[in-house]
Amino acid sequence: MPNRRSFQSFHPFARLGRLLDAHPPGAEPILLSIGEPKNQPPAFVAEEIAKAAATWSSYPPPRGTEAYRGACADWLTGRYALPAGMIDQAKHILPLPGSREGLFFAVVAAVQDYQLKHGNAAEPPVVLLPNPFYHVYAGSALAVGAEPVFVPATAASGFMPDYAALDAALLKRAAFCFLNSPANPQGAAAGRDYLARLIDLARRHDFVVGFDECYSEIYAETPPAGALEAAIDLGGSLDHLLVFHSLSKRSSAPGLRCGFAAGDAALIDSLDVALRVGGAGVSHPILAAGARLWRDEAHVEANRDYYRQNFALAQRILGNRFGFRQPAGGFFLWLDVGDGEAAALKLWREAGVRVLPGGYMAEPGPDGVNPGARYIRVALVYDAASTEEGLNRIVQTLGDWVGARDAEQPLAAAEG
Numbered sequence: 001m002p003n004r005r006s007f008q009s010f011h012p013f014a015r016l017g018r019l020l021d022a023h024p025p026g027a028e029p030i031l032l033s034i035g036e037p038k039n040q041p042p043a044f045v046a047e048e049i050a051k052a053a054a055t056w057s058s059y060p061p062p063r064g065t066e067a068y069r070g071a072c073a074d075w076l077t078g079r080y081a082l083p084a085g086m087i088d089q090a091k092h093i094l095p096l097p098g099s100r101e102g103l104f105f106a107v108v109a110a111v112q113d114y115q116l117k118h119g120n121a122a123e124p125p126v127v128l129l130p131n132p133f134y135h136v137y138a139g140s141a142l143a144v145g146a147e148p149v150f151v152p153a154t155a156a157s158g159f160m161p162d163y164a165a166l167d168a169a170l171l172k173r174a175a176f177c178f179l180n181s182p183a184n185p186q187g188a189a190a191g192r193d194y195l196a197r198l199i200d201l202a203r204r205h206d207f208v209v210g211f212d213e214c215y216s217e218i219y220a221e222t223p224p225a226g227a228l229e230a231a232i233d234l235g236g237s238l239d240h241l242l243v244f245h246s247l248s249k250r251s252s253a254p255g256l257r258c259g260f261a262a263g264d265a266a267l268i269d270s271l272d273v274a275l276r277v278g279g280a281g282v283s284h285p286i287l288a289a290g291a292r293l294w295r296d297e298a299h300v301e302a303n304r305d306y307y308r309q310n311f312a313l314a315q316r317i318l319g320n321r322f323g324f325r326q327p328a329g330g331f332f333l334w335l336d337v338g339d340g341e342a343a344a345l346k347l348w349r350e351a352g353v354r355v356l357p358g359g360y361m362a363e364p365g366p367d368g369v370n371p372g373a374r375y376i377r378v379a380l381v382y383d384a385a386s387t388e389e390g391l392n393r394i395v396q397t398l399g400d401w402v403g404a405r406d407a408e409q410p411l412a413a414a415e416g
């Protein structure tokens, strides 16, 4: 993607608006396009915020509070069975409004550090990202004038990018690398070995690797592996490594704006300063509510049950259509419908179902092929009744259409 691209030109929802908004929906709309949780966080969130109301007159405390950082460090230690002391809340944790802000500013910080170290190199620093990707990854690279390098994360590579296969000259210019596991949109999760190999690659080529783990708690059976576990396998150092977590999906609280980054102390310092220059902190009442959420697992298990029910519906209604598979994590279906943009338009105009064309979350590769183009992303965030209705409409509208397309284009249909 050339650096001259505007945010508007690649923002998936801006593109979706341009595709659909001129057309009336064919039925009462069901919005399966946006990955926003629809169930509620626990009632104690409002209680904690009310209790701390006297602190609204204060600026958010830099680096949050010991109570919040302690809750995050304890949660990480329990979730990933980390050795005691591996995460020091004073040095290794930074509260964030959400993972989005942290991911964006981590690139700002890493690119600045890279430029200070390398001077005015002839070629811009590189940001490595999976393709398809969460739009903030590309946006952060564009904002700082870095070169985004899109690495295919398709069925052929288990939906994970193969960064080690990149040219050494490119890896040398890398300032930052994103990994999203479990991945939006594909729902794949990286294994512990994969994560360890990526940390090792980052150390050998001296770039920062940012693990976006904001979907780590939305899974059916097996908790996805995390980068901190993989770091234990390499001796326990946090060198070159940042992980990003959030209450947005785990606790169905995206409006709270509460998460954290954890990792190498110097990288946490850089990220902290970058956020203080241009970002927002997390206020006292939100920190109080957030600390209590990180210390509670009952509501998270209830959340997982909510999504389990929706995925069971998907299994029953979709069966083996459109390459359906249960994702390892997250709440999206990534369905191979042959032409995601045409399918999204058809679903909206004929059935009132709004989904995101997969191509809007991806860039064409050097071969001109957009690795998301065949897919639609379907968010299973609504209650069971709406989800069931939405999925039934998808099957009714696309079932024969996709079958007919595949019969016409058998070779394309066989691709990953």
Ligand SMILES: Cc1ncc(COP(=O)(O)O)c(C=O)c1O
Residues within 6 Å of the ligand: 035, 097, 098, 099, 100, 101, 134, 180, 183, 184, 212, 214, 245, 246, 247, 248, 254, 259
């Ligand atoms: C892959 C990915 N990362 C990060 C985020 C940002 O979430 P938040 O900033 O609410 O933590 C999202 C939200 O949709 C996402 O899909």
